[in-house]
Structures are given as structure tokens and as C-alpha cells.
Amino acid sequence: MPPAADAGLLALLLTTLEALATLAFALSGLLAAARKRLDAVGVCVVAGLAAFGGGTLRDVLLDRRPFFWVEHASWLWGVLALCIVAMLLLRARHFAPTERAMQWPDALGLGLFSAGGTQVALAQGLPAIVAVLMGVVTAAFGGVLRDIVCNEIPSAFHDHRPYAVCAFAGGWVLVALLALGLPEGAAVLAGAATASGLRVLALLLDWRLPRWSPGPD
Template identity: 60%
Template structure:
């Protein structure tokens, strides 16, 4: 019961963080209200929707929770009206932690959903990774930019990937769904927190070096 509430609280906080990351990208590109809401929705729901399209699952999360969208529309209007230049970098920092929680939670739950749909382990883990990271990719593509997740050399999706494998292992060991989810999410979150703290970087192309 308490765990269910915690799960819901993390899910809400993470979705808001992903949505806000989309709003910040929209502000940088000076999109209008239609573009800002669209890009922020891609950021928040794009990963799970892509996973569900590939798995042929319906209904989508945002169809089942349509009422949330009114709140997100309001949030878009408020951000456009009140968000100031000074607030942008504060907001960017403030969403870092709920974003990392979302990375963990969505990677673990995406992996569980794909396993339940009969996917082989590697595909399930990749679908979990996609759930966590693909929203940001679609957000950046819709802004005509190279996705940050593809070229910022931060081990973002990699943390999701490792967390997903713990879910696979836990299910293999016969753990019930709750603890598997918690373990995978905690591992991915912990790795992400560690890479942020140590500012770890992915290797570069040799062919790209000067």
C-alpha cells in the first residue's frame, strides 16, 4: 500500500520532470503554445508510446489518464507566461533528480512490460531503455536537433540498460514483480546519480578526434 503510493508519487514526479524538460527545449526554440505542448508531451509520453506501438499494446498510458492532460496544458500556459530567463537554469537543475528517478522507474517497468509480452531478455531490456530514453530523443528530433541522448556522452541510456538486466535476472530468480521493479529501478537510478556526481563520460569516436 505504502509502496504503491511511493510508486505513484515517483511516476507523477518523473512524468512532470520529463514534461518540463520538453518545455525547456520548447522555450529554447521559441515554439508557440501548440509546439510547446506537443514537444513536452513527446518528451513525457513518447518513450512509453513507442514501446507500446512496437509491442502492439493498447491503450496508451495517456489515453487511460486523459485528465492529466488538462493539468499539463495549464502547466504549459503558466510556464510560457511566467518562466523567466533566470529561472531556466534553476529549473534545469531542479528536474535532474526526478528525471533520474523516472529513468530508473521507466526502465524497470518497461522491461517488465516487454518480458510480460513475451519478448526475449535483450529485447525486453532494450524496450525498457527505450521507455526511459526515447521521449527525449523524439523531443529533440521534433525540434530539428541531434538528440541529446545520442551525443552528450553521458551514460544516461546505459544506466537504464543495466537496470533493465537486473529486472531480467530478478524475474529469472523468481522474485515477485514488486521487488524486481524496485531493484531494477534503484540500480538504474543509483548508476545515474553516480555518473552525475562523478561527471562520467562515454568514450568518443577515434575518427572524430583531431
């Protein structure tokens, strides 16, 4: 396949990954806003922060323009439509089952954003460690901003189940596979699957990160 075709397929793959991850994280923002009983503006802002915050921070750090959601402005309409539908249909009795169900698309979004963010940074010629950290920022910091606005300690930092660690591992899988000569599209998918799979296993098996113990006073 010609190099131009390969580049086009990779760009399409990254765009698709970002769109799916954006939807997954927008839903998590909706649930957080609903639990706090925010008004319509608050719901849209929190959903937007969850969906776009990590990728925007990545683009700022990489001095990448236009921002990914400016380049794909239709995603803004999609998130707004999602917010409107949720406010019309979502009720308090739906919160618990919906929140449990949202763990799985959130795990999917984690993997997709971590792999996509890592590849975006690698495409700019950045060192592997920086690229992997950009993937973690893309995957985790939308949720961090969501929780900060909702006046909570970010769940990525305090629930002790691996989250950012999963994104970090997925990024390194992507880097390793590229170093071994695997096509970029396949490496991105493998990195995303690794991060998402580790997060799913962490939820199913209740893996816990060690807590900081200050010892006796």
C-alpha cells in the same frame, strides 16, 4: 496475499511509476521548448513528446492497446496544466538553475520508465533482451523526439554521459531479480533505483562514455 491482490498492487505500482516519470519528462520538454522560445502550441507539443513519446513508441512496437496515455487520459490534462503554469511563471532568468535542478527528476524518470517499460514487455512473454530494450526505448526516446523537434542532436547520443546505458543496466537488474524469485514489485523498484542511481552517479562523478575516434585522415 492472493494472486489477484498481487496483480492489483503491481498494476498500481506501474501506473504510479509511469505517472511520476511522465511528469519528470514533461518538465524537461518544457525547458527545451522555453529555450527555443516556442509558442504555446509548440510548448505543449514538445512537452507531450518528451512525456509520452517513449512509452508510445514502446506500445506501438509491442502492439499494445490502448496506448498508456489513452488509458490514463487525465495525464494529458496534467501536462497541459503544467504547460500553462510554466508559460505564466517561467522566465529566461530561471532557465539555468531550473535546467540544473531538472537533472535529478530526469534521472528519476529514466529509472521509472526503464523499469516500467521492461516489466510491461516481460508481462507479454517477450525474451529478456527484447524486454530490456523496450525499457530503454520507453526511457530514452521521449527525450530523443523532444530534441529532434527542437532541431538538436539528441542529448542522449552526444553528451557522452551514460543515459541509455543506465536504463539498460536497470532493466537487466529487474530481469535478474525476477529470475531469482524476487516479487515483481520489489524487482521493478530495484531496477528503477539502479537506473536512476547510475545516472545520478554519472552526473555527480562526470562519467563519460568513450567517443568514436576515426583516427587521422
